[in-house]
Each structure stands twice: as C-alpha cells, then as structure tokens.
Amino acid sequence: MESAPGAGSNFGFAIPVAEAQVARALPRRAVAVLAEEPLRGALEATLQGLGFPLGPPARVWLVDGDAGLQPPEEAERCVRIARVPAGERGVLRKPVTRLDLQAALDPHLSRATPRPARPEAGALRMIVLDDDPVHAAVLSRLLRRFGHVEESGTQPDLVVVVADSEESAPTARLAAAERWPDTPCVVVTRPVGLASLAAALPAR
Numbered sequence: 203m204e205s206a207p208g209a210g211s212n213f214g215f216a217i218p219v220a221e222a223q224v225a226r227a228l229p230r231r232a233v234a235v236l237a238e239e240p241l242r243g244a245l246e247a248t249l250q251g252l253g254f255p256l257g258p259p260a261r262v263w264l265v266d267g268d269a270g271l272q273p274p275e276e277a278e279r280c281v282r283i284a285r286v287p288a289g290e291r292g293v294l295r296k297p298v299t300r301l302d303l304q305a306a307l308d309p310h311l312s313r314a315t316p317r318p319a320r321p322e323a324g325a326l327r328m329i330v331l332d333d334d335p336v337h338a339a340v341l342s343r344l345l346r347r348f349g350h351v352e353e354s355g356t357q358p359d360l361v362v363v364v365a366d367s368e369e370s371a372p373t374a375r376l377a378a379a380e381r382w383p384d385t386p387c388v389v390v391t392r393p394v395g396l397a398s399l400a401a402a403l404p405a406r
Contacts, residue, residue, distance in 0.1 A: 232257040233307060236273055237266035237283070245283075245298070252304050262307060267293065281306050281336075294336060295393060305340040326350045326404075327357070331378055332364035337392065344399050360404070361387040364394060 205211040234257035235245045245264055246256055257263075263273040267284035285296040294306055328350055332338040341364065345351070361382050365374040371389045378387045388402045 231255060232260040233262050233264060234258045234260035234277075235264045236271045237264070238269055241266055241283075245303070248298075248300055248303055252300065252307075254307065268296075301343060302340050305343040306336050308339065308343075326359040328360045328362050329358040329382075330362050330364070331374070334364075337364060337394065341390075341394055341399070344394065344396060347396070348400070348403060350403075358382065358385055361385050362402075363387060363389045365389050365391050367391055 231253075232255045233249050235242050235249070237245060249256060249264075258274075259276070261277075262279040262281060263277045264281050264283060265271055265273050267282040273280045281294060283294045283296060283298055286293050294302055328345055330338055330341050330345070332341060341362065345362070361378045363374045363378045365371040368391055371391060375387055375389050378389075386404070388404075390398055390402050
C-alpha cells in the first residue's frame with residue numbers, strides 16, 4: 203500500500219490463478235499435405251494455385267496412401283490419394299488433376315452452403331447417380347463447367363449414371379430407367395474426364 207496526505211492511497215494485491223489453456227483454432231480453409239517429394243511439392247503448388255493456404259495446422263490433410271502414411275490425430279478430415287484401379291471408392295486416383303483436387307476439397311472446406319446456380323439458356327437439370335462421393339463431387343463440377351446444373355428434385359432432364367466398367371454399364375442404365383422411366387439416361391465409366399463426359403452428353 204502507498205499513501206500520501208491529501209493524495210489518497212494506492213492498494214495492490216495478487217490472486218494466484220492457473221494459466222489458461224487456449225486452444226488454437228484451425229485455419230478455416232487450410233490444407234496440409236502428407237506425402238514425399240516430388241508429390242508433396244506438386245500438390246502444394248496446386249493448392250496454392252487454387253487459393254488454399256497451406257498447413258499445418260489444417261482442417262483437412264491430403265495423404266499419400268501409397269506411402270503408408272497416416273494423418274495426425276488432430277486432423278478433422280483426410281483425403282487419401284493413391285494409384286488404384288478406376289473402380290476404387292473414396293480415393294483420389296493418381297495422377298490427381300487440379301479439377302479433381304478442388305472438387306474433393308470443396309465439400310470439406312466450403313464456408314457456407316452454396317446457392318444453386320442459375321441455369322443458363324439451354325442448360326439441363328441433371329441427377330448424378332454415383333455411390334462414390336469423391337467421384338460424384340468431381341462429376342458435379344464437370345457438369346457445371348458445361349453450363350448444366352445438378353438437380354436435387356425428382357424431375358431431371360437427364361440422368362447421368364457412373365458405372366465401374368463397360369461390362370456393368372447396362373445394369374447401371376437399367377437401374378436408372380426403373381427410377382426415371384420417362385427421363386433420358388447416359389452412362390459414363392470411371393475415370394470420368396472432360397472428353398468422355400462431353401462425348402456422352404447431348405449437344406446443346
């Protein structure tokens with residue numbers, strides 16, 4: 203305590219408290235790469251070109267499955283990349299393109315639910331039938347590049363079915379015809395690319 207006549211007094215005291223543990227928030231759109239060179243450098247360069255900041259720390263980790271690597275425990279999402287057959291589920295197939303990478307990451311890192319795109323003149327409302335969410339996201343982005351929109355209702359203009367192979371294509375087409383008997387259907391096989399999709403879609 204300090205005191206002076208006519209000036210008042212100053213009091214001081216101390217309270218013992220435990221140090222607060224403040225959790226560091228993960229960057230909203232950061233992506234970390236767990237891979238060996240040269241794959242790591244190529245993926246990081248592509249991510250930066252797409253506007254994603256690099257981690258760690260990060261919400262999503264890209265992991266090279268062929269190298270047997272595992273993401274850290276704090277990773278919220280993991281996208282595995284591997285050299286696998288075309289029918290493999292839930293994996294980004296090497297070589298990974300810029301379009302594939304963005305389509306796989308957007309569902310994990312989008313800031314808000316995107317508003318449905320306004321159809322352009324001549325655009326088709328399509329329903330995509332694909333039981334692999336990674337490939338479905340890639341296909342949806344490809345359709346948007348062609349100016350079409352994905353239909354979430356029950357009245358599409360066209361049904362796009364993804365089959366594992368040419369041998370399974372007739373079965374996939376039949377399944378779509380049973381659900382939408384009056385709607386045209388096209389079947390594409392994995393891996394789906396711009397050229398194969400353009401050849402399958404009707405001319406606008």
